Amino acid sequence: MNSMVTIRVSEFPVQRRRRRFGRIVWNKLVSWAQLYRTRRQLLELTDRELDDLNLTLEAARREGCRPFWDSSR
Template identity: 50%
Template sequence: MVTIDTFRIAKIAEAFLPGRAAGWRGVAAMVSEGLATMAAKRRSRRALLALTDDQLKDIGLSRADAHREGLRPFWD
């Protein structure tokens, strides 16, 4: 397990500590936030594939770089 996963698990576990009002609502909010982040990654990576070669050059990427990044899965 990588460090970031450990932090996420700890954050979820913290929502269920006695005296915490968040409970399932807090977990649902965290899941919703995670899904929104993944959707944003997917949109930005797809937009990268639509850029022209001149636009890619402006941001310092080659077509191969854009292709490699644009085809990564949204959870990565």
Template identity: 55%
Template sequence: MNGLSDVRLSLHSQELAVGHERAMQAVMSRNAPRALGRWGLYWHRLRTRKALLALTADELRDIGLSREQARREGLKPFWRL
């Protein structure tokens, strides 16, 4: 390889790392307040998933979820997305 190829590979790997960090931040903060740390995010997920299990059929219809979809999401552990 010549020096130019090495530079391109190095820059490309840095761009991938930055893109991965941004994507992870976007996923982790999905529908959660921005100022939450990791444990705050876990607590938020736990509470909202429990609340999802308690919704009535009319409320689920309002948000566009079936009972099965709500159950599947509500029973996920708090550490999973």
């Protein structure tokens, strides 16, 4: 008789939590990278493009100079 029991790694709650944590961290990093690129592009807009977006140069600079991790507003 063979009484060997096979347990898959994915059945352990710790492994699932690690994967979930990894996805959360990855998603946050991707979000920060996108926010960084968007803010840098905002600083490069012309007066005409800012006018089309109904933004002042001061507002664009204020938003564009914010750090990438500051996404609370």
